[in-house]
Amino acid sequence: MTTPLLLEVRGLSVAYGQVEAVSDVSIAVGAGEIVTVIGRNGAGKTTLLSAIMGILPSRGAVRFAGEAVAPFAIGERVGRGLCLVPEHRALFGSMTVADNLALGAFRHGADERRASQDEMFALFPRLAERRSQLAATLSGGERQMLALARALMGRPRLLMLDEPSLGLAPLIVRDVFRIVAELRERGVAILLVEQNARAALAVADRAYVLELGRVALEGPAAELARDPRVAASYLGIGGRHRDGPPDALNPTPRMSYTASEPPGAGPTATPRPGEDKRP
Numbered sequence: 157m158t159t160p161l162l163l164e165v166r167g168l169s170v171a172y173g174q175v176e177a178v179s180d181v182s183i184a185v186g187a188g189e190i191v192t193v194i195g196r197n198g199a200g201k202t203t204l205l206s207a208i209m210g211i212l213p214s215r216g217a218v219r220f221a222g223e224a225v226a227p228f229a230i231g232e233r234v235g236r237g238l239c240l241v242p243e244h245r246a247l248f249g250s251m252t253v254a255d256n257l258a259l260g261a262f263r264h265g266a267d268e269r270r271a272s273q274d275e276m277f278a279l280f281p282r283l284a285e286r287r288s289q290l291a292a293t294l295s296g297g298e299r300q301m302l303a304l305a306r307a308l309m310g311r312p313r314l315l316m317l318d319e320p321s322l323g324l325a326p327l328i329v330r331d332v333f334r335i336v337a338e339l340r341e342r343g344v345a346i347l348l349v350e351q352n353a354r355a356a357l358a359v360a361d362r363a364y365v366l367e368l369g370r371v372a373l374e375g376p377a378a379e380l381a382r383d384p385r386v387a388a389s390y391l392g393i394g395g396r397h398r399d400g401p402p403d404a405l406n407p408t409p410r411m412s413y414t415a416s417e418p419p420g421a422g423p424t425a426t427p428r429p430g431e432d433k434r435p
Contacts, residue, residue, distance in 0.1 A: 168204065186361075315345070361377060
């Protein structure tokens with residue numbers, strides 16, 4: 157049985173002036189899936205998430221829960237269950253942990269906010285211990301937990317995570333990915349952008365490899381983890397690949413693994429130069 161699509165992106169392109177940072181990208185996330193997008197700095201990963209969220213203007217089609225999102229402002233997309241946790245976490249440092257959490261559920265009534273906060277404190281016990289502490293005084297791992305918890309306060313259907321492991325100690329990274337897997341069990345679909353390819357492919361159901369603004373490879377995460385080009389370029393396994401250097405995927409057309417065809421597989425694409433700039 158095919159997994160129902162929750163997010164469908166078709167032919168998405170984003171340009172910064174004359175430079176096309178994301179070019180003709182098509183991806184999909186099914187209900188209850190973890191889908192990861194891996195790639196190097198400058199591949200276009202953050203730009204892709206920002207365009208889906210409506211932060212950046214783009215060309216192409218984005219549908220969420222069967223509905224085109226182009227007419228909706230960012231707040232309306234959040235209200236429909238689409239939420240982004242940005243790489244910089246965007247916490248309010250002068251506010252307490254509890255107040256940051258409350259902002260994540262600003263659309264909900266007081267009783268629902270309290271219930272959601274209790275749920276987050278159960279999921280993140282460390283935040284419960286620091287509920288009255290200012291966000292600016294938290295450690296890096298605690299800030300990431302708070303950013304995740306604040307997003308979950310709005311009860312999203314799809315959570316987009318931009319580099320959740322960035323700058324964290326290995327033990328904290330393991331905790332973050334454990335939480336990501338637990339969120340899937342709670343019914344939250346996740347679109348995960350991550351440079352830690354090994355951890356991302358281990359937790360994800362399906363994966364896309366973004367190179368120079370285009371999708372170079374896509375398929376089940378376990379299959380991609382065994383692909384020699386991915387292993388050499390992102391996992392540090394093996395040496396020089398017979399078709400090219402280990403530090404980059406070759407500019408070949410996109411490959412789709414047909415053993416378990418992902419929903420919304422896009423057409424063949426050839427990489428073009430692009431970069432992942434911040435606005």
